[in-house]
Structure formats: C-alpha cells, structure tokens
Amino acid sequence: MEKNNNLKLENQICFPLYACSKEIIKRYKPFLDEIDLTYTQYITMMVLWDKEKINIKELGEYLFLDSGTLTPLLKKLESKGYIQRQRSIEDERNVIITITKLGIDLQNKAENIPLQMGQCIKIEKEDAIQLYRILYKILEQMKD
Amino acid sequence: MEKNNNLKLENQICFPLYACSKEIIKRYKPFLDEIDLTYTQYITMMVLWDKEKINIKELGEYLFLDSGTLTPLLKKLESKGYIQRQRSIEDERNVIITITKLGIDLQNKAENIPLQMGQCIKIEKEDAIQLYRILYKILEQMKD
DNA sequence: TAAAATTAAATTGTATACAATGTATTATAC
C-alpha cells in the first residue's frame, strides 16, 4: 500500500539538474537569436574561440558530445561561415576544425551574453561556487 | 588581444549543468532498458505513479515539458499499455492521462533503479543536499 | 448573447542527442 518514495519525482537528484539545464538554455535563446546561434552551436564556438584549431574527437571530449551530434552541427557552422572542416593530412581519419575570421569576429557580438544571462538568472555568488564545484566533481567522478 | 574570459567554456555555470544532466541520464539507460523506458518516459511515469490521473498541462508543469514533447511521448506510453489518454467530458480542451494496471505494476520493476543509480553516481550526502537546494532555488527563481 | 480573447492540445519544422552501424585509415600483432 505505501508508495516507493525513491521513485517520487521530488526525491530525484537528476531531475532538477535536467530541468534546470533546459530552463536556463531556454533563457539563452533571445540572446543567441541575435547572433543566429543555438546553445549547442554557442558552446562549440566557445571552444573554438579558445582553441582556433581542433579535431572532432577532442572537441567532443570538451563538449561531452559525439560525432553523431557534432558532424551535422559543424556542417551547419561551416555553412554559416564561422568554421572550416578539413581532413588532416597526417592522419586522414581526423577532421580538423578551424575557426574563420567571421567566426573570430562573432566573439565580439557574443561578449555581453554572459553578463545578460547573469542578470537573467540571479544566483548568489556562494551558491554558484558550490554548484560549480559539485557539478565538476560529479563529472570528474563519472569519467572512471 | 586578450581573450574574453566570460566566454570561456570553463567559466560557464550552465555548461556543467547541461553536461552533468546528460551524462547522468546516459547512466540511466542500461537500467531503463530493462523496463523498456526512456528517461523522459521514466520521469513521466514517476508523476503518474504518484498522481494516477492528471491532464497534459499539469503534467507538463511538473516535468517542465510542453505538449509538443508530451503528446508523442504519451502516445508512445499508451501504445505500451502503461497509460490511457482521453478527452475530458467537463472541458473537452483537456486530455486526461490515467495510469493502467500495467503502468502501476511497472513501478515494482522500477523500484531498485534509484538505488542502482546511487551506486553508479557516488555523490557525498552533503553535496547532494546542497545541489538539490541550489537547483530548486534557481528553478523557483526563474518562475517569475 | 455574439464577438473577441483565452486556453489546451496537436501539429509542423528545426535542432539536438545518442546508440548502433558502416567505412576508411592507421596501428599492432604475429
């Protein structure tokens, strides 16, 4: 007769993570629309603003995404002119992603997004620190 | 010349949320495969194990999902025999979801999943409490 | 009360996600 409390939605730890992630990404949309990027395209560009040149495997390790997601996404970014895709000469299994001048310039247009999002979300400094620490602890632990 | 640190992937708060959510959901897969549910179907069943009867709008409020996601998902769950969908008589705009006997029975098959996941994820009690508190604080704050 | 506004679902279109499989290339084992 008694319910299994372990199977109640409000007792899950993954569910608020999943919900919170989606809700925040929704809040990005109006800002990202202005530079014609989706959230996944945005975090991909973030890696490229930092690295400028990277292969798909390594990119996927940073983003926790596989080629099934990245291949079409990178083709899209290429069609927008922000990146170039080319097979590596040394090892033809690799595809090297290079950021273009247009892609580099896009960073200027994106530079106020983090601040705008910060005003939109409102999380206390200490909570943000804790959240960040715990999430990377879990991500790290799951690598084994 | 200097890079914009606000646009570095490792300085984002949403990204580890997004990554962590996905990685944990991946870990659910082998357990959920055994009862032929996806993660989204699983959390939907969680609400129904608790409520037994609910309309799509209310269900969507619990799950942070809209009819565009729920309509096909609920049709799937209906085809599996776990739920029934029927228009409300009082207000024909509403579709009422009712759990079936098969759906109720499924809870027994799912009851050890939370424990198995707990062994799989390994997060300290205090971290879990903090994480839970912060995530719901953010979700709550975003409602306004 | 008839027109306008609102509401709840469903539908359409686009973009992820990811498991599983296929393909071409490179590395390894013997």
Added chain:
DNA sequence: GTATAATACATTGTATACAATTTAATTTTA
C-alpha cells in the same frame, strides 16, 4: 609483411525538445 584490431568520423534510426502555428473548446467582454 599481412591479418587483425583499433580509431575517427559519418550515417541511420529513434526519441526528445521547443518555438510557432493551428484547431477546437471555453471564457470573457462589450
């Protein structure tokens, strides 16, 4: 040195997600 294994990426198929629109029903308003 060749058969085998491993690797990187692409492709296929399924299942979300969600914005935007449509449809049908109900409520509100003038």
